[in-house]
Amino acid sequence: MPLAGANDAEKLKDLASRSYRDQAVWFLNAFWNGVAKKEAENVWKYVLQFVKLDLEKGKQGNQLDEVMTHRFLEVNDNTHTVRELREKLYAIGIEKPKFVALIHYLIFHYAIDWHELLHAPQGNQDDIDRAQQMLEAVQTALKEAQTAAADLARQENEFNSRTKELELKSTVGTAVQQNKAKAELAQHLASDPLPLRKAKITNEAAVKKLLKKVHEAEAYLEEVKQKPGAAAGAMWWLDRELHEAKAYMPQAKGGYQKKA
Numbered sequence: 089m090p091l092a093g094a095n096d097a098e099k100l101k102d103l104a105s106r107s108y109r110d111q112a113v114w115f116l117n118a119f120w121n122g123v124a125k126k127e128a129e130n131v132w133k134y135v136l137q138f139v140k141l142d143l144e145k146g147k148q149g150n151q152l153d154e155v156m157t158h159r160f161l162e163v164n165d166n167t168h169t170v171r172e173l174r175e176k177l178y179a180i181g182i183e184k185p186k187f188v189a190l191i192h193y194l195i196f197h198y199a200i201d202w203h204e205l206l207h208a209p210q211g212n213q214d215d216i217d218r219a220q221q222m223l224e225a226v227q228t229a230l231k232e233a234q235t236a237a238a239d240l241a242r243q244e245n246e247f248n249s250r251t252k253e254l255e256l257k258s259t260v261g262t263a264v265q266q267n268k269a270k271a272e273l274a275q276h277l278a279s280d281p282l283p284l285r286k287a288k289i290t291n292e293a294a295v296k297k298l299l300k301k302v303h304e305a306e307a308y309l310e311e312v313k314q315k316p317g318a319a320a321g322a323m324w325w326l327d328r329e330l331h332e333a334k335a336y337m338p339q340a341k342g343g344y345q346k347k348a
Contacts, residue, residue: 089213091206099206100182105150105187108138109325111191115200116321118208123198130323131194137163138190151187162316165197209321215312219326222305223333229298236294240287247284270286299341305330 093099105113112135116124124131141156142149152160157170173196174184182202185192202279222321257269309330313323337343 096126108135108190115194118205119208120320151189157188209324216322226301231303233294236291243287282324
């Protein structure tokens with residue numbers, strides 16, 4: 089979406105009013121062939137930190153107050169203060185912000201031309217929107233798979249608990265009681281309870297649907313990346329979000345275990 093405003097100061101305010109994610113993606117698109125490509129993972133980290141420090145709005149937020157900005161700088165840039173950040177922005181023609189948006193920090197930290205930033209091409213919005221929709225479909229399918237897996241785990245726990253209960257009963261009490269418990273145990277182990285059977289089928293279907301969505305999204309992202317003038321930063325971000333989602337997939341199905 090183009091920036092609103094009659095001049096660059098107003099356009100910067102519009103950009104600074106957008107979510108941390110959107111500010112980051114705009115920056116990555118604008119300077120992908122410069123500093124952004126090699127710094128993309130750090131920008132990802134900065135977004136996560138801003139979101140964590142934004143106690144009120146989280147992912148929906150766009151700026152931090154002075155205290156939280158100070159905490160951010162302590163972790164990432166302990167050679168500068170919030171005051172120095174504001175002074176640097178003012179020196180390059182930006183009004184000193186009362187609250188610090190992520191884009192303010194990126195301009196300050198990477199010493200980029202903020203006028204160039206505001207007017208940089210952002211790629212084909214239709215491609216970005218479709219890729220975003222596919223990512224959201226993956227995330228929805230992931231939630232469904234997680235719900236199905238949780239239900240399967242609950243059914244299996246109930247089955248295993250009943251197994252242990254009958255195993256214990258088969259070793260205590262009178263001979264008649266033990267033999268009865270052994271017969272019940274044998275019948276239990278030979279059974280295939282309908283709820284457990286349904287949970288297994290539902291889980292398998294949910295995982296299959298998730299894998300289909302992931303493969304479709306990966307293929308589309310690769311297709312868009314090959315187009316001239318593609319929004320490289322946006323595609324990298326969507327690919328990174330897709331990678332993040334795969335951490336919650338079964339490892340046997342292409343998932344992975346996140347590092348602590």
